[in-house]
Amino acid sequence: MSLGDEHDGQTRTRLPEPGPGAGRPPARSSRSLIAVLGVVVLLVAAIALANRGDGTPDSPSSGANPDTPTRSTAPTAATGVRPVPGKNGLIPTGFARDEQGAQSAAANYAVALGSVDMFQRGPREGIVRAVHDPAVADGLVRSLDDSYSAGFLADVGLNPDGTAPAGLTFVSRTIPVGTKVKESTADTATVEVWCTGLVGLAGEGSTKPVTTTWFTITEKLRWVSDDWKVVSSAQAEGPTPVNGDNRASIADDIAKAVEGYGGFTYAR
Template sequence: MSLGDDNDGFGGSGQTRTRLPEGGTGDVYGGARRQPARNSRSLITVVGVVVLLIAAIAFANRGNGDDTATTGSSRDKSSGTDTPTAATGVPPVTGKNGQIPKGFARDEQGAQSAASNYAVALGSDGMFQPGPRRDIIHATHDPAVVTGLVKSLDASYSQGFLAAVGLDANGAAPTGLTFVSRTVPVGSKVLAFTNDSATVEVWCTGLVGLAGEGSTKPVTSTWFTLTQSLKWVGNDWRITSSKQTEGPTPVNGDNRASTADEIAKAVEGYGGFTYAR
């Protein structure tokens, strides 16, 4: 997949008010979802799919066929065992592989928890630096695909690409600015499951940009769904392939955009979570 392919492929709070689309059709999601595109490529265009590295992951897995295809039994959609927005089942894992949770249960809930936590790791700022990037890939992927994937990602995160998102050749932000890259899972569901494999969708929102006074690449948000094919390897779930699709994307609220300094302080002051279904 190419960096701009929506078919292949990895955050705000407060009250919002729904805007009706222009023209008074009453269809909230019909015509008011996006502002017209700018003439030049914005930061969100440049890194929209890179937030989760899905473009590079899909590139590394190209030729494997349809990533959404699965083996084994399809999940019984009528079971009604999952509450859509509530955490259920076993408690969160306590083990960690570096900074990434590990030791997920060998069941549907464990697969969803693994997929959600892996989405967070693959959407982090560590992916923009060679050492942390390789650690993340080793911690989240099937060892059988790691070597080829790391090689592809190292090539994708070229000096030119990093410069395009405002970073230096080592993935560091300019002095006085904070690089933000975060993925926040909103929900997850199992598409297929066997004792040794699973396919899980994770609906996410992401933040990416440079925060701080004078930033020309402000932090923006994006919405996407990540589909991960997982395999039970070494007593845990590991990714074998992934892809990303755009949305579902809500209508933008009327929240006032925070200043660059406020965003920088928020990113530095608020930690992340271990996600469990």
């Protein structure tokens, strides 16, 4: 899920090529989709932050124990112990100002930017502003609104508002496999996040089954307002392992798995 880079300043946004259905034939809709998620690239665009919280920060001052596993009422909300004490909606915040903190931030942000919420205008803007440097957020929001056009959403199999058709479950998860710091200073860091992803429509009668992809996201981060924020991001295909011999599950099993298994908060 070819895209062109389109954005002012330092942020590069990978947009779908023009043409019907974002310029991709149905057989490659999953590849086109991942690229736009493409982490938002940002993305490529699983933390599976497929459902946003109420935006209320969760911090020690609110009486919550940061070492206590938490789970939202949403079935695909992030689960597990958080590596940081705060969050913006369901996106962790307050990462350490060191290489490990930058790696954790990059992994969590990749997941958020590859989530189902990126396909709906309001939730998408909330995610973009939560994880990006404010200096680039406005332009990126506008670019992504153009990218997630009605034509692109239709090609993916979604309704014009980004929701799944009745009876189907839309799956879009980015799962970090590992992270690596390429460069770092006291105020900046460049982190590579090796990921696998799930994308497609699960459920009986789906013509766009859930498939897997492998890609590496390179995020350039800046220390802004006491936290790491994304300045720009790029994506490359792979490294991709050899497919195993697992038998593909039926669509209903995939839908039940997505609804029943929450994601994680990632730390290094």
